[in-house]
Every structure is written in C-alpha cells, then in structure tokens.
Amino acid sequence: MSLDSETREMILDTLRRYAEDRLTNEYLLELDHKDEFPREVLNELYDPMQLGLHLLFIPEQYDGLGGGAYDIYRVSELMAAIDLGIATGVLATFLGSDPIRVGATEEQKARWFNRLAQESLLMAYGATEPQAGSDLAAMTTRAVPVEENGAVTGYRISGRKQWISNGGVADLYTILALTDAGPTWFVVERGADGFAAGKAEDKHGIRASNTAALFLEEVYVPAEQMVGDAEGQGLQQAQAVFGYTRLMVGTFGLGAGWDALKKAIRYSHERVQAGDTLDNKQGYTHKLIVPNAARLEAARAYIEWVAERLDSGENGLQTEGAVAKYMGTEAGNKAAEDAIQALGGYGYTREYMVEKIKRDVRITTIYEGTSEIMEWTIARDRWGEHLRSRGGYYFDWAERLEAKHQVEPQNGAGVAALALRALAVILERCRLDRLTRNQHILFRLGELIACAETAALFAERVLSHPTEAIALDQATRQALARIYAREAALKVATDGLRWTIGAGQSDPELANKLNLSAIYASQAGLIEDMNYARDRLNEAFR
Numbered sequence: 001m002s003l004d005s006e007t008r009e010m011i012l013d014t015l016r017r018y019a020e021d022r023l024t025n026e027y028l029l030e031l032d033h034k035d036e037f038p039r040e041v042l043n044e045l046y047d048p049m050q051l052g053l054h055l056l057f058i059p060e061q062y063d064g065l066g067g068g069a070y071d072i073y074r075v076s077e078l079m080a081a082i083d084l085g086i087a088t089g090v091l092a093t094f095l096g097s098d099p100i101r102v103g104a105t106e107e108q109k110a111r112w113f114n115r116l117a118q119e120s121l122l123m124a125y126g127a128t129e130p131q132a133g134s135d136l137a138a139m140t141t142r143a144v145p146v147e148e149n150g151a152v153t154g155y156r157i158s159g160r161k162q163w164i165s166n167g168g169v170a171d172l173y174t175i176l177a178l179t180d181a182g183p184t185w186f187v188v189e190r191g192a193d194g195f196a197a198g199k200a201e202d203k204h205g206i207r208a209s210n211t212a213a214l215f216l217e218e219v220y221v222p223a224e225q226m227v228g229d230a231e232g233q234g235l236q237q238a239q240a241v242f243g244y245t246r247l248m249v250g251t252f253g254l255g256a257g258w259d260a261l262k263k264a265i266r267y268s269h270e271r272v273q274a275g276d277t278l279d280n281k282q283g284y285t286h287k288l289i290v291p292n293a294a295r296l297e298a299a300r301a302y303i304e305w306v307a308e309r310l311d312s313g314e315n316g317l318q319t320e321g322a323v324a325k326y327m328g329t330e331a332g333n334k335a336a337e338d339a340i341q342a343l344g345g346y347g348y349t350r351e352y353m354v355e356k357i358k359r360d361v362r363i364t365t366i367y368e369g370t371s372e373i374m375e376w377t378i379a380r381d382r383w384g385e386h387l388r389s390r391g392g393y394y395f396d397w398a399e400r401l402e403a404k405h406q407v408e409p410q411n412g413a414g415v416a417a418l419a420l421r422a423l424a425v426i427l428e429r430c431r432l433d434r435l436t437r438n439q440h441i442l443f444r445l446g447e448l449i450a451c452a453e454t455a456a457l458f459a460e461r462v463l464s465h466p467t468e469a470i471a472l473d474q475a476t477r478q479a480l481a482r483i484y485a486r487e488a489a490l491k492v493a494t495d496g497l498r499w500t501i502g503a504g505q506s507d508p509e510l511a512n513k514l515n516l517s518a519i520y521a522s523q524a525g526l527i528e529d530m531n532y533a534r535d536r537l538n539e540a541f542r
C-alpha cells in the first residue's frame with residue numbers, strides 16, 4: 001500500500017512550493033513569537049484544490065489517497081523541515097483518525113472518513129490526562145451507558161484530557177474513556193453539550209500548534225459513536241497503530257534535525273574565523289556536523305526499513321516503530337542543539353531559525369511516548385527475543401552481517417557485527433546475573449539495542465537500498481554508515497561494560513568477551529572517513 005512515485009513527488013513538490021511562497025521564515029517566526037495557531041494555513045493544506053494533505057491518510061475507498069507508511073514518512077520529513085508546529089497540527093488529525101482506522105466498523109469508517117475527506121475537518125486525539133501520561137492505565141475519564149428499554153443508546157462522558165494537540169481548534173475528537181469493560185474510544189463533535197477546551201498552552205516550542213486541555217461534563221455521545229462494536233478495545237486499538245504513528249514522529253526528528261544541520265553547514269561556508277571558513281576546521285565539522293549527519297542517516301535507514309515492512313502488509317511493528325522514533329527524535333534533537341553551537345552567538349538569536357528548530361524538535365522526544373518509554377518498550381521486547389532464541393537473536397544477525405561484509409566491505413557491516421555481538425554478550429550477562437531487576441539497566445539496554453540495530457540496518461541497506469530522500473551519493477552514505485557503526489560498537493561495549501559492572505556483574509572476563517580490542521581497532525580510518533564525509537556534505541549543501 002503506497003502511492004506511485006510520480007504522485008508522491010507531485011505532493012512533495014506542491015508542498016515545497018506552497019511553503020516557499022507562504023511559509024517564509026519571517027511568517028513562521030511571527031507565529032512563534034505571537035504563539036499563534038495559523039488556522040488558515042491548515043485550511044489551505046487540507047483544501048483539496050490546493051494540497052489536500054489530509055487525504056494522504058484516508059483510504060481510497062473513502063475518497064482519500066490511501067498513502068502508505070513510506071509516503072507518510074516522506075511528507076512528514078518535509079513538513080517537519082518546514083515547521084514542526086504546523087506539522088503537529090497535521091499529525092493530530094492523523095492521530096485523531098487512527099482509532100477509526102483500526103477499530104471502527106465499516107459503517108463508521110464510511111461515515112467519518114467520508115466526512116473527513118469531504119469537509120477537510122481538523123481532528124484531535126484525546127488520550128492523555130493530567131495524572132495519566134506514560135501510564136494511560138491510570139486514566140479516570142468515564143463513559144457511563146445510557147439505556148432505553150434495556151438497550152444502550154448512548155454514553156455520558158465525564159473527565160479531563162491534558163496536552164491535546166488541536167484541542168482548542170478541532171472539529172472532531174476521538175476521546176478515550178473508561179467503560180465497565182475498559183478503555184474505549186468515542187468520536188465527539190466540537191460543540192457537544194458539556195464539552196469545552198481550555199486556553200492554548202504557552203509552550204517552549206511548536207508554538208504554531210494549538211495544545212489545550214479538554215473538559216467533559218456528562219457529554220452525551222450516541223452509541224454509534226463508540227469506535228467499533230464492543231467496549232474495552234481502546235488500548236489495543238491505540239497500540240495497533242504505534243508502528244505508524246511513532247514512525248511519523250521519528251520522521252519529524254529527521255526532518256527538523258536535517259533542516260538545522262543544513263543551516264549549520266551553509267553557515268560554515270561563509271563564516272571566517274582564524275583566517276579560514278569554519279567548514280575547513282576539523283574541530284568544528286568533526287564534532288558539530290559529521291557525527292550528526294551519520295546519526296540522522298542511520299535513523300533514516302531504520303525508518304525506511306520499517307516503512308517498507310508496514311507497506312508490505314506486516315502488522316504491529318510496535319518495537320521497530322519505537323526504535324525509529326527513539327533514534328530519529330534523539331538524533332534530530334542533538335543535531336538541532338549542535339546547530340545552535342555551530343552558529344555561535346547568531347545561533348542563540350531568533351533570526352537564524354536554529355534556535356526555533358531546537359525548541360520545536362524538543363517535543364518529539366516527549367509526545368507519542370517519551371524516549372524513556374521507548375527505551376523500555378524496545379528493551380522489553382528484545383529481551384524476550386534474547387530469551388526465546390537462547391541468546392541467538394543478535395549472534396545470528398551478526399553472522400548475517402559478517403557474510404554481508406565479505407561481499408560489501410565498504411559499509412561498516414563488519415563493525416556493526418561487532419556491536420551486535422557485544423550486545424548479545426551484555427544481554428546474556430544481564431540474564432545470568434539477573435541485572436535487569438534494576439530498572440535503569442533495562443532502560444540502558446533499550447538504548448544500546450536501538451543503537452546497535454540502527455547501525456546494523458544502515459550497514460545492511462546503504463548499498464542495496466539507496467534513498468531518494470536526501471541529496472547524498474552512495475559513497476558519502478557508505479562513509480556515514482562506517483562512522484556510525486564505529487560509534488555504535490564502541491557505545492554498546494563501553495556503556496554495556498559500565499552499566500553491568502555498575503550493577504554488580506560477576507564475570508572477570510567480561511571485557512575480553514566483548515572484544516573491546518577489535519572494537520578499538522575498528523576505529524582505524526575514522527578521521528579519514530570523517531574528512532571525506534565533511535567534504536561531500538560541504539559540496540551537497542552549498
């Protein structure tokens with residue numbers, strides 16, 4: 001399921017041109033400064049005569065375009081590079097319609113998707129509550145059945161939702177509320193009696209997005225607006241789309257991070273210090289530019305892999321979605337932070353945009369599941385794989401990579417295999433010494449797993465799956481894959497050693513088993529690869 005490449009390119013081009021004309025830096029800075037939600041921009045983006053962006057999320061049989069995960073990735077990356085606040089307004093409609101996509105009856109899908117497509121409605125997704133964020137099970141919003149002659153004809157919903165994107169501006173809301181059978185989604189229309197939104201939150205970033213609390217006081221919702229035909233399916237329905245939604249937010253990190261990095265690269269061509277431009281100074285490029293490009297492209301390789309799998313019909317992929325989100329958003333956040341440093345004093349002022357991008361991208365490590373919740377999700381799942389495979393999960397993957405390295409020696413596959421082997425050793429040591437009883441160890445494993453898997457995927461795919469999404473040639477991306485594989489192998493081994501020793505591991509030979517000497521030896525050629533990547537990045541983003 002995805003668009004043909006011509007249609008996708010047409011959408012991307014139209015969006016690019018729209019942004020060039022309409023969403024100038026001056027305008028975006030003004031929205032940010034005034035903390036203003038640009039309703040008319042969202043209307044234009046959703047207008048089928050202009051862009052009809054929301055149609056991408058709507059299946060074809062309901063008058064949508066039926067875009068797939070790959071299309072959503074490409075459009076989301078571009079939107080995030082334009083403005084993450086506006087992108088969040090679009091994301092909220094996508095999120096809001098998700099419970100319908102996965103849980104609604106055919107009749108309900110026809111009703112709501114047709115309206116969404118034809119009326120270009122803005123949606124909001126109401127799950128979080130003041131005391132129930134990462135732990136949605138703590139929610140208290142209730143839906144009490146209303147009965148007539150022994151049959152349930154509707155529900156009265158009471159409670160409060162917190163931090164809802166589009167909360168104050170949406171036309172239609174999906175609201176998660178507790179029934180006797182458990183959390184259940186309901187479609188609530190703007191203006192329903194007893195339903196009100198709070199004032200727009202005054203936020204650190206994405207100030208062009210509207211975020212508001214929702215108040216529900218005995219809001220009556222007809223029974224046919226309960227999503228699906230049974231109560232209590234809400235959390236499973238929310239889970240079912242995490243593969244998609246987390247991929248989308250991971251892509252936001254990628255788009256915003258690259259936008260900041262490109263600004264830093266361009267700035268470094270002009271800025272002269274100590275007799276030369278900054279783009280010629282290793283202390284600058286090899287710290288602030290090249291490692292960020294490597295991390296962002298590693299995240300892209302993983303994102304593209306997940307998108308292809310989703311589009312080929314695989315279900316779930318919640319763990320892979322979590323890795324994509326975690327790596328894309330952390331890489332984006334770090335790239336934007338370093339871009340401020342790269343512009344020095346100018347970076348710290350508003351005019352150069354990187355300061356705004358940094359504030360904007362910060363949200364991506366929080367919403368749609370925080371980075372810590374991603375670490376936990378990844379660790380929990382892969383820990384299970386490690387146990388089920390009796391330690392073979394990552395050893396087998398390492399073997400496949402080593403075979404790949406024999407035929408494609410330029411992609412860092414041999415070094416990524418060292419990362420996977422070290423990871424397998426660390427996991428096994430954690431099992432034998434029961435170290436995951438420390439929550440911190442489990443979460444750190446989540447980080448190391450994400451890091452090693454991303455290096456492995458980047459090395460595996462860099463040659464066989466060239467990307468259309470960025471103007472970097474194969475040789476440059478191969479150099480970035482080698483740089484990233486070295487970083488990942490060193491991190492897995494040294495952080496893994498640190499935390500297992502810190503938690504009281506019992507094997508005096510552990511350092512040797514991690515093959516630290518080979519991992520250090522694999523750093524040979526690093527500076528040369530960084531020089532090469534710097535030169536190509538300087539050429540690509542003039």
Ligand SMILES: Cc1cc2nc3c(=O)[nH]c(=O)nc-3n(C[C@H](O)[C@H](O)[C@H](O)COP(=O)(O)OP(=O)(O)OC[C@H]3O[C@@H](n4cnc5c(N)ncnc54)[C@H](O)[C@@H]3O)c2cc1C
Pocket residue numbers: 092095124125126127128130131132133134135162163164165166203206211363366367368369370371372373
């Ligand atoms: C701008 C914005 C827009 C948003 N849009 C929406 C929206 O449209 N719809 C919606 O439903 N929600 C939305 N959210 C809510 C968002 O998804 C939550 O803020 C997020 O899930 C975190 O929940 P919380 O804020 O309650 O933080 P908490 O869950 O209280 O977390 C606080 C900190 O504790 C950590 N933590 C939490 N649990 C654990 C644990 N078990 N172990 C270790 N550490 C833990 C977290 O990682 C975090 O660092 C939005 C939030 C913001 C700020």
